[in-house]
Amino acid sequence: MRRDSRGTAEVGARGRADPDTGLLGVIGALYLAQGISFGLVTEALPTLLRAGGVSLDLVALVPLATLPWMVKVFWAPVVDNRGSRRFGRRRGWILPTQGLLVVALLAVAAMPINAQGAVAIIALLAVASLAACTQDIATDGLAAERLGRPRMALANSLQVGGMVGGLLMGGAGMMVLSDWIGAAAGLSVMAGLIALTAVPVLVWREPPPPVEREAGSARLRTFFRSRRGWALAAIALVFANGHAVSTALARLFLVDQDWALARIGLVIGSGTAVAILLGAAMAGPLVRAIGAVPTAVAGLTVSMIGPAVWFLAADGAGPVPTWLAGAATLGGGLGEGLSSVAVFTLAFRFAHDGRQAGTDITMVQCLHGVGGMVMVGLTTALVARSGYAWGFGVALGCALLAAAVLLSTRRTCEPDRFSLSPPVIDEALDEHALPQSHGSSG
Incomplete structure (x- = not known):
């Protein structure tokens, strides 16, 4: 098997614990958190607001809270270019945004789910979406950088599965909980679940960046x-x-x-x-x-x-x-x-x-x-x-x-x-690729 100079897929074959295994757990938990928050914003809260007597005109504004997901590409380079030396380049983004997401959802839980609280709830949901989609940028970057190539298909299965599973929990699951224990308690439970997904991140230690990068690249x-x-x-x-x-x-x-x-x-x-x-x-x-x-x-x-x-x-x-x-x-x-x-x-x-x-x-x-x-x-x-x-x-x-x-x-x-022959980088066009020493095949 060809060795990936930045991956760790062959470590287990050498008799040592494969760090990809722990990283996959971190990544799966984070994608689940994103799915829960997205389900709350797109499925549960519009239904709960309408059930609370909020007009359709106001309920129609709830999808605006997902706007950060549509435009997150514009601050993705900032997430790539900036990081914490203390907590890690990716972990330094993931932990604060995860915390902000939990706080925003707890604040929604404290609001009345009716016409009086609707505008504030929509604003808080926008904050939650901003936190979740920024965490997603860092999580995707972490997975793409750290995982060996043989694990990437599994990582994407976790991404799709975590997002869809979380969507079910935050959507249908939240509506069932609101019937059983009330909307405020249900939202608190969802915030608690998202907080639990941060535990694997807290116990994982991010190694130094795998590639020497130019500042602001x-x-x-x-x-x-x-x-x-x-x-x-x-x-x-x-x-x-x-x-x-x-x-x-x-x-x-x-x-x-x-x-x-x-x-x-x-x-x-x-x-x-x-x-x-x-x-x-x-x-x-x-x-x-x-x-x-x-x-x-x-x-x-x-x-x-x-x-x-x-x-x-x-x-x-x-x-x-x-x-x-x-x-x-x-x-x-x-x-x-x-x-x-x-x-x-x-x-x-x-x-x-x-x-x-x-x-x-x-x-x-x-x-x-x-x-x-x-x-x-x-x-x-x-x-x-x-x-x-x-x-x-x-x-x-x-x-x-x-x-x-x-x-x-x-x-x-x-x-x-x-390819009919080994991949060759187009020097004139492919400025995206790393130098050959870092592996550039697709």
Whole structure:
């Protein structure tokens, strides 16, 4: 096995404890914390505010609290360029932001969940989102820098699994808790769970940076100074659009089919989350066996089951049975889990080979979010004029386009598997890559 000069994948083979194992526990806990906070902001709090008598006009402002997740790329270079000498370059960001997240959620718990407290709650949720997404930048950078290449697929399975699992806890779990013990107590429990996820970070000691870096070296434009960066940007913009469009339209379609909201939430919401978790669990071993690009293409192929089934349902007559909606949800979610882990494994490898891991991963995440948001908006407008069948047809087309982009860029994104000759850095263009002594293959 080729040794990665910055990874630690071979340490266990030498008879010593593998530090990647402890680091994976740290990373998994942090992704779970991010998922819990995101579920609270996007699912639980809008529902709780509405149940508390808050007007729909105010509830409609809650999504603004997630704005930091959309624009976090603009301060990602600061997280890469600054760190604490005492606590560690990444740990020095993770611990304070984790603390701020807990404090913000406890402050929300202390507020009345009604019209009088709504504005303050939305502001506090924005603070919580700012803390969580900044922690995410540092966590992604930590994973990409420290983990050996063989562990990156597993790390991305933990990322997807932790985020989706946390989303279920912070969304559906919080709403169940609020029924049992009240909203304030439920929020306190969630804050306590997030605080517990900081324990692995507290006991872990971050080694010195793995690469000597120039002060202030991280820049957004550096991401685009390599063909590999441009290829990843194209993939990020398109790979999840088919599933995003299909899932968003499926909810609206079932509302128009007179499905109860609880039934839609169970079949589409919870069903999608469970299917993505299953797909993410399968993706790690598959990436190791056949590669990231083939796994992503396989995931996109499976995900086409979802929009294909919805297309047939929308083009036909009569009500949609639960089993059919469940089959579409299972296929779409499984494929999304597979393709997400595979694509972000490519992104983590790219970041691992450069000097600005947090910035590089964050750029891919933000492009991914922007692509889905734009396509969902455009396709929803199309459905209003042409009907649901056209919208689900667009979702199928998005998945086919994503597969084509992945296949056409496979040698650039995964050169160690698809290059006809050993990878050669393009000196004139690839300013992102480290010197050869640090390992630059993809």
